[in-house]
Amino acid sequence: AQSVTQPDIHITVSEGASLELRCNYSYGATPYLFWYVQSPGQGLQLLLKYFSGDTLVQGIKGFEAEFKRSQSSFNLRKPSVHWSDAAEYFCAVGAGSSNTGKLIFGQGTTLQVKP
Amino acid sequence: EAGVTQFPSHSVIEKGQTVTLRCDPISGHDNLYWYRRVMGKEIKFLLHFVKESKQDESGMPNNRFLAERTGGTYSTLKVQPAELEDSGVYFCASSHWERGLAGYEQYFGPGTRLTVT
Numbered sequence: 001a002q003s004v005t006q007p008d009i010h011i012t013v014s015e016g017a018s019l020e021l022r023c024n025y026s027y028g029a030t031p032y033l034f035w036y037v038q039s040p041g042q043g044l045q046l047l048l049k050y051f052s053g054d055t056l057v058q059g060i061k062g063f064e065a066e067f068k069r070s071q072s073s074f075n076l077r078k079p080s081v082h083w084s085d086a087a088e089y090f091c092a093v094g095a096g097s098s099n100t101g102k103l104i105f106g107q108g109t110t111l112q113v114k115p
Numbered sequence: 116e117a118g119v120t121q122f123p124s125h126s127v128i129e130k131g132q133t134v135t136l137r138c139d140p141i142s143g144h145d146n147l148y149w150y151r152r153v154m155g156k157e158i159k160f161l162l163h164f165v166k167e168s169k170q171d172e173s174g175m176p177n178n179r180f181l182a183e184r185t186g187g188t189y190s191t192l193k194v195q196p197a198e199l200e201d202s203g204v205y206f207c208a209s210s211h212w213e214r215g216l217a218g219y220e221q222y223f224g225p226g227t228r229l230t231v232t
Contacts, residue, residue: 004157032219043119043223044158044206051219090158094219100171101146101210101218105158 002027002095006106013081014114021076021109023091032094033074034103035065039087047089050074061085086113117141119224121207127230133195136227140189140209146218147190148210149182152226153203161205164190165212176201197231204228 003026013019025031032051036044048059055067065076074091088110092103120139128134140147149161161180162172166187175182179198184190194201208221 034219036223041225043225044208045223046220049219092158095160100163101148101221102160102163102171103148103150103158103219103221104160105150107157 002093002104004091004093004104004106006089006091006109008109009107010110010112012112012114015083016080019076019078019081019085019111021089021091021111023074023076023106024072025074025091025093026072027093027095031074033065033067034092034094035059035063035074035076036090036092036105037061037087038090038108044090047076081111081113083113083115086111119207119209119222121205121224121227123227124225125228125230127232128197129232130199131196133193134197134229136192136194136205136229138190138192138207138209138224140207141222143211144209144222145187145212146210146221147184148208148221149190149192150206150208151203152206153200158206161192194229197229199231202229202231 005024034049035047038044050057050067088108090108091106095102122137147164150158152158160174163170164184167184181193204226206226208223210221
């Protein structure tokens with residue numbers, strides 16, 4: 001069965017420091033991978049997605065993620081964190097056929113940013 | 116362009132009562148999804164509409180949950196009767212329907228927080 005694991009429930013980083021959020025997936029076929037962010041009181045916002053091609057994908061707000069098939073990982077990175085990045089981050093894999101859109105999510109990682 | 120809206124934002128009901136959640140997708144989006152997050156757990160898929168038809172309802176927990184999408188526009192999710200374990204945040208998402216991968220680019224609403232006491 002497909003699954004997504006985000007090993008870190010909470011992460012605290014200092015403003016200006018680099019960030020890496022981990023995501024591992026279990027999926028038999030070529031995965032479609034996503035990172036979403038949820039700020040307090042807001043809906044989930046799509047940060048970036050990977051369907052195929054270049055394994056390093058760029059997203060909004062200065063985020064990037066790298067797909068590593070050999071490690072079944074899709075880690076999210078940002079070189080310099082801003083206080084406004086404090087939020088909950090979700091990794092997800094697309095399941096089902098290509099036109100159904102069903103997503104399977106990890107448990108989420110809450111990011112706290114220290115001044 | 117308006118985003119996905121959900122109503123109410125928060126609902127507190129007693130066990131055994133009925134609650135109806137509403138989702139208004141982005142105009143023109145034929146795909147509509149319901150997800151749920153129980154506290155401390157991951158967000159889980161409930162069901163998927165394409166226009167007014169249920170494409171996949173494999174995630175619906177049991178027959179106390181009824182989802183409808185009349186006319187292929189807004190959708191409602193009714194819980195009757197509500198149980199304590201139904202508490203959580205219910206998210207709605209929408210996307211374009213077309214061949215390929217567009218369905219995965221989902222826009223989420225802010226969610227409805229349901230508390231069953």
